[in-house]
Amino acid sequence: MQGPIKSHTQALRAAALTATLESISDAVLMLGHDWEIRYMNGNAERLTKVKREDVLGRNLWEVFPESVGGPYYRAYHKAVETNTAVTFEEHYAPLDLWTEIRAYPSEEGLTIYFRDISERRAREAENHRLAFYDKLTGLPNRQLLLDRLGHALSLSRRNGRPGAVLFIDLDHFKSINDTRGHDKGDLLLQQVADRLNDAVRGCDTVARFGGDEFVVLLEELGTDAAALARDIAAKLLQAFHAPFDVEGVEHYSTPSIGVALFGRENVSIDDILKRADLAMYQAKAAGRNNVSFFDPAMEARVSARAELETDLRRALVNKEFELHYQPLASIGGELSGVEALVRWRHPQRGMVSPAEFIPVAEETNMILRLGCWVLIEACGLLARWAGDERTAALDMSVNVSAVQFHRPDFVEQVMAVLKQTGARPDRLRLELTESLLLNDVESAIQKMLRLRELGVRFAVDDFGTGYSSLSYLHRLPLSQLKIDRSFIWDALKEGHGAAIVRMIVGLGKTLGMSILAEGVETPEQLSFVMAEGCHYYQGYLYSKPLPESQLADFLHR
Numbered sequence: 213m214q215g216p217i218k219s220h221t222q223a224l225r226a227a228a229l230t231a232t233l234e235s236i237s238d239a240v241l242m243l244g245h246d247w248e249i250r251y252m253n254g255n256a257e258r259l260t261k262v263k264r265e266d267v268l269g270r271n272l273w274e275v276f277p278e279s280v281g282g283p284y285y286r287a288y289h290k291a292v293e294t295n296t297a298v299t300f301e302e303h304y305a306p307l308d309l310w311t312e313i314r315a316y317p318s319e320e321g322l323t324i325y326f327r328d329i330s331e332r333r334a335r336e337a338e339n340h341r342l343a344f345y346d347k348l349t350g351l352p353n354r355q356l357l358l359d360r361l362g363h364a365l366s367l368s369r370r371n372g373r374p375g376a377v378l379f380i381d382l383d384h385f386k387s388i389n390d391t392r393g394h395d396k397g398d399l400l401l402q403q404v405a406d407r408l409n410d411a412v413r414g415c416d417t418v419a420r421f422g423g424d425e426f427v428v429l430l431e432e433l434g435t436d437a438a439a440l441a442r443d444i445a446a447k448l449l450q451a452f453h454a455p456f457d458v459e460g461v462e463h464y465s466t467p468s469i470g471v472a473l474f475g476r477e478n479v480s481i482d483d484i485l486k487r488a489d490l491a492m493y494q495a496k497a498a499g500r501n502n503v504s505f506f507d508p509a510m511e512a513r514v515s516a517r518a519e520l521e522t523d524l525r526r527a528l529v530n531k532e533f534e535l536h537y538q539p540l541a542s543i544g545g546e547l548s549g550v551e552a553l554v555r556w557r558h559p560q561r562g563m564v565s566p567a568e569f570i571p572v573a574e575e576t577n578m579i580l581r582l583g584c585w586v587l588i589e590a591c592g593l594l595a596r597w598a599g600d601e602r603t604a605a606l607d608m609s610v611n612v613s614a615v616q617f618h619r620p621d622f623v624e625q626v627m628a629v630l631k632q633t634g635a636r637p638d639r640l641r642l643e644l645t646e647s648l649l650l651n652d653v654e655s656a657i658q659k660m661l662r663l664r665e666l667g668v669r670f671a672v673d674d675f676g677t678g679y680s681s682l683s684y685l686h687r688l689p690l691s692q693l694k695i696d697r698s699f700i701w702d703a704l705k706e707g708h709g710a711a712i713v714r715m716i717v718g719l720g721k722t723l724g725m726s727i728l729a730e731g732v733e734t735p736e737q738l739s740f741v742m743a744e745g746c747h748y749y750q751g752y753l754y755s756k757p758l759p760e761s762q763l764a765d766f767l768h769r
């Protein structure tokens with residue numbers, strides 16, 4: 213009786229096992245020692261797209277001949293030979309599936325569990341794309357660039373083969389966003405990305421760094437790295453020559469490109485990007501649509517500039533500024549007024565020239581506080597002069613920076629200072645530069661007219677050095693043209709200096725303005741400007757700028 217019971221039990225077990233294997237979510241394949249297929253569940257049928265009855269008893273490699281010698285083949289043989297389980301993920305090319313495999317060797321042969329993980333793989337690939345590629349352009353993003361750059365730097369340090377980072381910023385990109393909307397700006401960025409990609413080798417990285425900034429990473433440049441990088445940068449510039457087609461409208465765009473080379477030197481990712489970025493700013497400063505290479509002097513300049521900015525902030529708090537006044541004379545030598553010139557008494561560096569710190573103050577908007585202080589000081593002195601008949605008729609000229617002038621509340625600010633100090637508006641002359649007047653002419657005229665109503669006058673400073681347009685000069689309520697000193701100095705040399713002075717004098721007179729010659733240093737220059745018909749002059753010949761105490765002596769004399 214034992215035999216039939218045993219075989220009945222075995223049959224029951226086999227049926228239970230089959231039921232289990234049929235119900236699990238994995239595909240299951242059982243192989244004998246000679247790779248013959250002994251069992252296959254329904255999931256395995258569906259996944260491999262073969263019919264059980266066609267393959268049972270047949271050799272696995274006969275059924276799937278394309279897998280012979282491939283990764284499945286090697287993995288299963290290894291499992292059997294070493295009698296250890298193997299787990300792996302593999303792409304099954306004939307059906308374009310990603311599979312996850314677990315194969316267990318046993319006395320009977322090999323049992324393989326596998327499943328389709330294509331969806332998970334696709335999700336992972338998508339997540340990877342989102343994490344490392346820019347959505348708009350499809351280029352590697354900053355994250356991936358940093359990773360590749362780190363790798364490139366350490367490789368180059370080891371093998372000595374140089375590479376380069378090209379930092380690319382589009383010139384005036386903001387204008388397309390502002391005038392045609394962000395979606396058009398996006399279209400331009402996509403086309404720029406394509407052109408940059410087309411201009412370099414497939415193995416180079418073109419990444420979107422952010423906004424309108426792109427970075428190209430060139431590796432393995434060989435011995436003449438600088439020349440090669442220069443050629444590639446020129447090619448990138450050229451890629452912008454043709455107009456872009458932004459929804460049927462031709463749009464011209466240019467890039468500014470900064471290049472930093474790397475090689476054996478130990479330099480961090482941050483440093484190399486900073487260098488390329490600095491060089492890019494240099495390219496912008498040189499007129500845009502340009503390539504500039506990093507050189508160490510740039511770094512020195514930038515840190516000097518940063519130091520100056522910090523010192524300037526401190527100077528405003530510590531009140532390290534003072535005003536000097538340069539006397540202005542009528543052409544006959546009579547004192548007509550003074551120009552207030554700011555001075556910075558730096559605790560360590562001594563006197564710092566305004567030519568050095570005014571531009572920094574303008575870039576950082578610190579000029580707003582500084583300019584206001586200058587105006588209050590100068591108007592304070594003007595108010596004190598009013599009580600003395602020897603000084604009551606003198607004019608006070610004050611320089612106004614574009615940043616100050618273009619503030620919407622500029623007029624109110626000047627009015628407030630006049631009121632606060634009690635200075636006479638008709639003795640105050642504000643000196644504006646030509647470039648300041650070029651910007652937003654209509655609003656400039658309105659502001660000037662409002663102050664003119666109070667009696668405040670205006671002069672154009674350094675006339676001739678900017679790009680004044682004669683078409684609007686006559687519309688501005690100006691009372692004085694100040695001829696830049698470079699023309700006065702050139703006038704007595706060979707060349708066109710004298711002719712230029714003559715032309716400016718003629719122009720000013722036609723427009724009913726008084727003419728002041730700047731930087732008169734010698735009696736010959738004075739005779740010249742007198743002969744040309746200038747009304748006033750200013751310069752070391754008459755007097756240098758003086759601190760207030762010395763100015764008082766000068767006035768008494």
Ligand SMILES: Nc1nc2c(ncn2[C@@H]2O[C@@H]3COP(=O)(O)O[C@H]4[C@@H](O)[C@H](n5cnc6c(=O)[nH]c(N)nc65)O[C@@H]4COP(=O)(O)O[C@H]3[C@H]2O)c(=O)[nH]1
Pocket residue numbers: 538552553554565566567570583586611612613643673674730731732733750751752753757
């Ligand atoms: N070589 C030579 N130089 C002469 C002669 N006569 C006058 N100068 C210099 O020429 C500059 C005249 O001022 P600017 O053209 O308005 O040029 C000024 C002005 O643009 C700016 N600046 C000065 N003070 C202020 C201020 O309070 N506010 C603003 N926004 N800018 C200022 O800084 C510039 C330079 O000022 P400074 O160094 O004081 O330089 C002054 C003055 O010292 C001369 O005969 N020979």
